[in-house]
Amino acid sequence: MAEGQGTESGQALLFLTDEQLRKGIEAMFFAYRAFTADPDRILTDMAYGRAHHRALHFINRSPGTTVTNLLAILNVTKQSLNRVLRTLIEDGLVESRVGTTDKRERHLYLTEAGAVLERQLSDAQRDRMRAAYRTAGPAAVAGFRQVLEAMMDDEARRQYDELKEPKG
Amino acid sequence: MAEGQGTESGQALLFLTDEQLRKGIEAMFFAYRAFTADPDRILTDMAYGRAHHRALHFINRSPGTTVTNLLAILNVTKQSLNRVLRTLIEDGLVESRVGTTDKRERHLYLTEAGAVLERQLSDAQRDRMRAAYRTAGPAAVAGFRQVLEAMMDDEARRQYDELKEPKG
DNA sequence: ACAATACGTCAGCCTTGTTGACATTCCAAG
DNA sequence: CTTGGAATGTCAACAAGGCTGACGTATTGT
Numbered sequence: 001m002a003e004g005q006g007t008e009s010g011q012a013l014l015f016l017t018d019e020q021l022r023k024g025i026e027a028m029f030f031a032y033r034a035f036t037a038d039p040d041r042i043l044t045d046m047a048y049g050r051a052h053h054r055a056l057h058f059i060n061r062s063p064g065t066t067v068t069n070l071l072a073i074l075n076v077t078k079q080s081l082n083r084v085l086r087t088l089i090e091d092g093l094v095e096s097r098v099g100t101t102d103k104r105e106r107h108l109y110l111t112e113a114g115a116v117l118e119r120q121l122s123d124a125q126r127d128r129m130r131a132a133y134r135t136a137g138p139a140a141v142a143g144f145r146q147v148l149e150a151m152m153d154d155e156a157r158r159q160y161d162e163l164k165e166p167k168g
Numbered sequence: 169m170a171e172g173q174g175t176e177s178g179q180a181l182l183f184l185t186d187e188q189l190r191k192g193i194e195a196m197f198f199a200y201r202a203f204t205a206d207p208d209r210i211l212t213d214m215a216y217g218r219a220h221h222r223a224l225h226f227i228n229r230s231p232g233t234t235v236t237n238l239l240a241i242l243n244v245t246k247q248s249l250n251r252v253l254r255t256l257i258e259d260g261l262v263e264s265r266v267g268t269t270d271k272r273e274r275h276l277y278l279t280e281a282g283a284v285l286e287r288q289l290s291d292a293q294r295d296r297m298r299a300a301y302r303t304a305g306p307a308a309v310a311g312f313r314q315v316l317e318a319m320m321d322d323e324a325r326r327q328y329d330e331l332k333e334p335k336g
Numbered sequence: 337a338c339a340a341t342a343c344g345t346c347a348g349c350c351t352t353g354t355t356g357a358c359a360t361t362c363c364a365a366g
Numbered sequence: 367c368t369t370g371g372a373a374t375g376t377c378a379a380c381a382a383g384g385c386t387g388a389c390g391t392a393t394t395g396t
Contacts, residue, residue, distance in 0.1 A: 014302055021294045022229075024301070024313065024329055025203075029222075030324040031316035032200050033243065049382060054197075061190075067343065072311020075201065081385055082344065087322045095285075096351040104393045132318035133192070134182055136311065143304065145192065148199035150300035156198040163194055217351050234373065248353055250376065272361045272374040 038124035051076075051084045056110065056118040059094060061163060064107045068101070073159055093117060178320060206292035219244075224278065224286040229331060232275045234267070241327055261285060262305045 039053050058073055059065060067085070071078055085108075086092040093114035099105035110118060133141050152160060207221050226241055227233060235253070239246050246270060253276070256262040260283035267273035301309050320328060 009192065014306060016298050016301055019350080021297045021301070022290070024297050024309075025290070025293055026328060027316040028200065028203055030328045031319045032196065034320045034324050035196055051383060054234060058182040062309065068341090076383090077385065078343075079345080079386085083383075086344090099329040099342095102394075104391095105335060106343070122190075122193070125193055126186065126302055127191045128319060129192050130184050131319070132315050133184055135318040136314040138182060139307075140311030141192075142307030144315035145195055146308040147300050147312035148195040151199045152202045153205065156202050160198045161237040164191065215350090219352060236373085244352080245354065246375065247355080248379085251352075267374095270362070270374085274375070276368085 035125070035128065038128055039121045042121060042124060048087075051080075052088060053121050055081070055088060056093070056114060057122065059108045060110050060115065060118045060122075063109050066105045066107060068105075070108065087113070100143050203293070203296065206296055207289045210289060210292060216255075219248075220256060221289050223249070223252050223256060223284060224261070225290065227276045228283065228286045228290075229277050231277050234273045234275060236273075238276065256282065 040050060042051055043053060054074055058070060071081055089096055092111055095111050096106045097107045099107055208218060211217055211221060222242055226238060239249055242249060257264055260279055263277045263279050264274045267275055
């Protein structure tokens with residue numbers, strides 16, 4: 001109750017002190033660091049980085065996605081993505097198939113080995129997320145998601161929503 | 169209600185599907201990117217990066233803090249921090265005073281110019297946070313903070329809590 | 337035939353993380 | 367008092383992973 005004034009609809013003006021907002025900012029900073037720490041630990045043991053994790057995650061999420069799709073989601077240059085993708089393909093974690101209808105496109109898939117690593121990484125991340133969700137409870141989880149979604153810019157929210165429904 | 173089962177206390181076991189957890193993971197990814205986008209834009213216009221922002225933030229937060237303190241909070245090597253601090257000091261944004269009781273220590277303060285930039289950066293970040301808070305409403309904000317805090321590891325939570333009370 | 341698209345690559349730059357070596361300062365044990 | 371170890375901070379060199387710019391190639395669609 002001491003948090004502010006307003007209705008459940010979230011339309012009323014809230015008094016938000018700089019102090020309250022600063023706490024939110026610092027919570028994001030520390031939580032995000034913890035959020036990435038577990039996969040990072042696994043990755044450094046095998047000469048990969050966070051960029052490889054992101055690629056594996058979204059290829060697993062959308063098997064057969066094209067390089068251009070991935071570029072849009074990750075928001076990096078193709079040179080940057082290519083460096084990561086090349087090592088993953090060379091190491092046999094990702095397969096790149098020439099498109100059937102459009103032969104310019106490359107469709108990306110995880111190999112068996114790629115799926116194993118992806119699972120290992122996302123298991124670690126999910127474990128932490130699950131523990132946090134259980135500690136905070138369902139009502140808090142709903143609020144957590146609401147605030148995060150409200151924080152995204154339109155472009156990010158569009159991409160996020162598209163990923164929401166696996167079978168679109 | 170469709171989110172899971174459990175009590176407000178957050179102690180009951182929740183059924184959390186991989187799908188629910190994946191959504192949370194992706195929400196963190198996209199939201200954090202948006203969260204850092206505004207300061208990043210300002211910084212690249214002036215040849216600084218996110219590391220400079222972090223240093224300015226925590227020096228502003230705890231004026232007179234030592235290099236070692238800052239190292240513990242930022243979780244980087246002192247060599248990495250030093251490079252950033254050096255440019256900030258050279259550019260007159262941060263002042264480094266030799267400790268009085270222990271001359272090995274350097275106490276860090278923002279200069280006028282440093283405070284101006286810090287304010288500019290945190291204003292941008294606060295604006296986004298405020299908008300998200302207002303959209304989501306106070307109940308969601310409370311849940312947001314609860315989940316983020318539950319996600320931190322013990323070390324991060326300790327640092328976060330220490331920062332909570334400005335005059336602790 | 338030609339322009340646009342999708343992808344890959346080379347070269348070179350910047351930020352920001354790393355390790356290793358080193359100087360200074362403090363403190364405590366001899 | 368001196369001396370050795372611990373704490374603090376600086377310099378040098380390297381790697382990951384962003385970036386821009388330019389270019390080549392295959393394919394598609396007008």
